[in-house]
Amino acid sequence: MENAEGVAPARLRVLPSRLLGLAALPANRLADRGLAAAGSRRYHYALLAALAEYGPASQADLGRRTGIDRSDIVAITNELAERGFIVRSPDPDDRRRNIITLTPAGTRHLARLDGLVAEAQDELLAPLSAGERTELVRLLTLLVDHHAAAGTVHA
Amino acid sequence: MENAEGVAPARLRVLPSRLLGLAALPANRLADRGLAAAGSRRYHYALLAALAEYGPASQADLGRRTGIDRSDIVAITNELAERGFIVRSPDPDDRRRNIITLTPAGTRHLARLDGLVAEAQDELLAPLSAGERTELVRLLTLLVDHHAAAGTVHA
DNA sequence: CCGGATCGTGGGTAGCGCCAACGAATCTTG
DNA sequence: CAAGATTCGTTGGCGCTACCCACGATCCGG
Numbered sequence A, B: 001m002e003n004a005e006g007v008a009p010a011r012l013r014v015l016p017s018r019l020l021g022l023a024a025l026p027a028n029r030l031a032d033r034g035l036a037a038a039g040s041r042r043y044h045y046a047l048l049a050a051l052a053e054y055g056p057a058s059q060a061d062l063g064r065r066t067g068i069d070r071s072d073i074v075a076i077t078n079e080l081a082e083r084g085f086i087v088r089s090p091d092p093d094d095r096r097r098n099i100i101t102l103t104p105a106g107t108r109h110l111a112r113l114d115g116l117v118a119e120a121q122d123e124l125l126a127p128l129s130a131g132e133r134t135e136l137v138r139l140l141t142l143l144v145d146h147h148a149a150a151g152t153v154h155a
Numbered sequence C: 001c002c003g004g005a006t007c008g009t010g011g012g013t014a015g016c017g018c019c020a021a022c023g024a025a026t027c028t029t030g
Numbered sequence D: 001c002a003a004g005a006t007t008c009g010t011t012g013g014c015g016c017t018a019c020c021c022a023c024g025a026t027c028c029g030g
Helices: A016-036 A042-054 A057-064 A070-082 A106-124 A130-153 B016-036 B042-054 B059-066 B070-081 B104-124 B130-153
Strands: A087-089 A098-102 B088-091 B096-104
Touching: A016 A042, A016 A106, A016 B016, A016 B088, A016 B104, A016 B130, A042 A057, A042 A070, A042 A087, A042 A098, A042 A106, A057 A070, A057 A098, A070 A087, A098 A106, A106 B016, A130 B059, A130 B104, A130 B130, B016 B042, B016 B104, B042 B059, B042 B070, B042 B088, B042 B104, B059 B070, B059 B096, B096 B104
Parallel strands: none
Antiparallel strands: A087 A098, B088 B096
């Protein structure tokens, strides 16, 4: 083992985009690990959270809210419905649509996932002070909102 | 089109880990788009950049430096060698190893990729002031270094 | 000299993100 | 009101990232 422990990241001109990717890695790993403990994935969490925040919606709407592709929504809703976390009911006003509704079990499951992800959170943000955490959230929110406006809608 | 333009992100309790993932999305998309213009992917860029920063190394070392799996390094080095950007030569001191060296063409290619990624950078960071950009980089670096020490080495 | 570790390699898996196409239903518009 | 465009759910597929396991060859420590 020639350069065992440190390997010294050195980290010269590391571009922000790369940094974001690198930071997203442990973030996702930690969140995934927590979610996996409840037999769920990030897609499930995103969908349940969107339902809890915005209320019942069609699958296409859910896709727009979460940025997840229509195709993938199908599989996710299938899995969530199988476990009784959501209900898929035909929209009487538009027979093309399914209205997805969170069940009480789904709400409970989401609460559990929230807890698990929150734990991952603490681990992720361990090296940051409280002030730094809010500042990081603020900056990231700026980025996300900016590119959400350009990515999800326009273009 | 019922809720066309805004869809109003609303963005309640969005957890940092999710925010990071969301922010990494446009970051990676923009970078990928630039890299694709030069027929490359993020893995290629990471490997070339690591070679330029740390100098020649074995494939296993490159894996440790970049956090990329040994198995994946094989495919990437194959592709980079095919295009003449790196050279794979056996290590005389340890016949298990290949020493990967950046060629002049590889250095030129990396410079081109740097330019392309830098463009993506500007687009990514558009909503941030200069001060905010450095602060974001600082915070992300804290996160990455912290979890690199725990992820790449220990455990 | 022998056992354990490391190296390159091949193979496989899972998840995310995306795109093309289809029939059914709806909306638009002439 | 009929014809064309659009939206919806769904199926099937693809590429990239990130992993894992197993193997033979090689090196190293005891």
